[in-house]
Amino acid sequence: METADRLDRTQEIVEHLFSLVERIRGCYADAVAAHELSVPQAKTLRYLVERGPVAMREVACRLGCDASNVTGIVDRLEQRGMVERRPAAGDRRVKSVAVTERGAEVAREVWLRVLERVAALVGPAADDQDQLLALLRRLD
Amino acid sequence: METADRLDRTQEIVEHLFSLVERIRGCYADAVAAHELSVPQAKTLRYLVERGPVAMREVACRLGCDASNVTGIVDRLEQRGMVERRPAAGDRRVKSVAVTERGAEVAREVWLRVLERVAALVGPAADDQDQLLALLRRLD
């Protein structure tokens, strides 16, 4: 039966994807834990490096969580000198979060470690990296 | 420079993979939340459906967390009648966790919903599903 075959194939694809997701998350969790960061903290740091100073609310949006959570996440990063709260020009309600030099350095180290580990994960299997890249581009 | 090109390509691959991981996790989180389960609860349920009754310790191993956490996760599943603790034959220290009929049904519904959503995610992009599958198999 053709439809059953398609379902089976879909199921196998999803199962493989889940396995892949777990391993990639493992890489990330390890890299992040090596710098004593939580995943949301590391995501925040990386976002700030990419985008420059942004409002608290935008961090919440990026993390996909409620704005109230960002207070604590930024608090903990700020206590460790990786991030700074600054007044925003134009609207005195808004606080701008900016990564510090130290924070940026940590973010770079974490990202390098992630890059190494994920590359090691997919490298050997993807003998044709162009094919993999083409596929991933279509998925985005 | 060839090495720089390779690094760039690796970096792009990893970035795409991260984006993919986030979207797949989103599918899973949504499917799981629709049944008012947490991710570890849903993973436990699915594992028990696959493997039959297993010791608490084995659940911890599967979830990749400390054994002490499993007590609470199984408590909450048991309170909702999705799982049962049973004595294990042979070793009276061990408690065997078994999924109930209701738990198995919920697990099936969650999995179906995940399957739909992830299939919708990767389906349109993977016009050659065989190619995708071959790639994923090499990655495992």
Next chain:
DNA sequence: TATTGTTATACTCTATAACTATA
């Protein structure tokens, strides 16, 4: 002695609701 599962504790993330200071 070593192991299984539990409890106690502490931390982070999570959402909701109420508060403040601005707009």
Next chain:
DNA sequence: TATAGTTATAGAGTATAACAATA
């Protein structure tokens, strides 16, 4: 009135350490 950020609160996951029952 509405919005940005915070606080208070409660629930869930996480690890560590200590404990009881059993091996």
